[in-house]
Amino acid sequence: MGNCLQTSTSDDINLLRDSESSNTRDTSPEQLDPPPPYQEAVRPTVPVYHTAPNVTRPATQLTEEEQVRIAQRIGLIQHLPTGIYDGSKKNRECVICMYEFQYGDTVRFLxxxxxxxTHCIDDWLMRSFTCPSCMEPVDAALLTTYETN
Amino acid sequence: MTEAQSALLLRKQLAELKKNPSEGFSAGLIDDNDIYKWEVLIIGPPDTLYEGGFFKAHLYFPREYPLRPPKLKFISDIWHPNIEKNGDVCISILHEPGDDKYGYEKASERWLPIHTVETIMISVISMLADPNDESPANVDSAKEWREDYNGEFKRKVQMSVRKSQEEAWD
Known part of the structure; x- marks a missing residue:
């Protein structure tokens, strides 16, 4: 007794049965509880994060410290300006997916x-907060742009 | 990056390499139905002990490519300080950022999502020409490279070159 997790009604029925026929308790198969419902189905709805580039963890298994760090990272990424590709000739290709930008693509400027x-770089920035082209740490670059403005 | 995107990116590189083959290596798939497993044939770089060799290696890409790096394994026997005896290649650009158990690699030397089969092979060819003996994957080979370059090291490399030539013509 004293197990707080035993709240299902089937347990109560078992308790009743136990008192009625305690001598057959271990041998009667119909007293076995049904297996717990399959849990896998709920999994895809839990977001997955990378606490280190090679570590994949569902949001439900993060420590408080990791949650704070991930929240900070998401906040920083969302502060980076985005825009709609306007046909500018300076940036023609997304070097991550190797496709040319098309009018109307959502792009992020580091x-x-x-x-x-945006969808190519955001996934990377969650793993490593550096620009893939020049390897500049994005947080350091953010600080200098704030200071010079 | 979804599975479809990584497959698209790899198919694009494969088509590009077929159209404009690179100097120093040729690339194709191990199995035409699996875009994630590549076979490359690396030509031993000129003016190195590996000159004249044709080394076969396999590249295994994860579904998260290009966010995560592929693994590279030499199938041909090759004697080199940065290649394990089982063929696994240990170079920093194939290590994920933050994945630095030894604490000596700069983030800039590690994996970036802009690496392609071509840039990886360029790094591997430069590694063949210029081993990094600070982080040997094959300690025996690194010791010979440092202490007996013209003796035992040269002999073992030449043996792997000859063997790779014989296998290439099979």
């Missing part, structure tokens, strides 16, 4: 002025 598709 402080070093390198431009990528």
């Amino acid at each position: 402080p070093c002025m390198h431009t990528y598709h």
Whole structure:
């Protein structure tokens, strides 16, 4: 007794049965509880994060410290300007997916002025906060742009 | 990056390499139905001990490519300080950022999502020409490279070159 997790009604029925026929308790198969419902189905709805580039963890298994760090990172990424590709000739290709930008693509501008598709660069920035083209740490670059403005 | 995107990116590179083959290596798929497993034939760089060799290696891409790096394994026997005896290649650009158990690699030397089969092979060819003995994957080979370059090291490399030539003509 004293197990707080035993709240299902089937347990109560078992308790009743136990008192009625305690001598057959271990041998009667119909007293076995049904297996717990399959849990896998809920998994895809839990977002997955990378606490280190090679570590993939569902949001439900993050430590408080990791949650704070990930929240900060998401906040920083969302502060980076985005735009709609306007046909500018300076940036023609997203070097992550190797496709040319098309009019209307959502792009993100890093402080070093390198431009990528938002969905291509955001996934990378969650793993490593550096520009893939010039390897400049994005947080350091953000600080300098704030200071010079 | 979804699975479809990584497959698209790899197919694009394969088509590009077929159209404009690179100097120093040729690339194709191990199995035409699996875009994630590549076979490359690396030509031993000129003016190195590996000159004249044709080394076969396999590249295994994860579904998260290009956010995560592929693994590279030499199938041909090759004696080199940065290649394990089982063929696994240990170079920093194939290590994920933050994945630095030894603490000596700069983030800039590690994996970036702009690396392609071509840039990876360029790094590998430059590694063949210029081993990094600070982080040997094959300690015996690194020791010979440092202490007995013209003796035992040269002999073992030449043996792997000859063997790779014989296998290439099979």
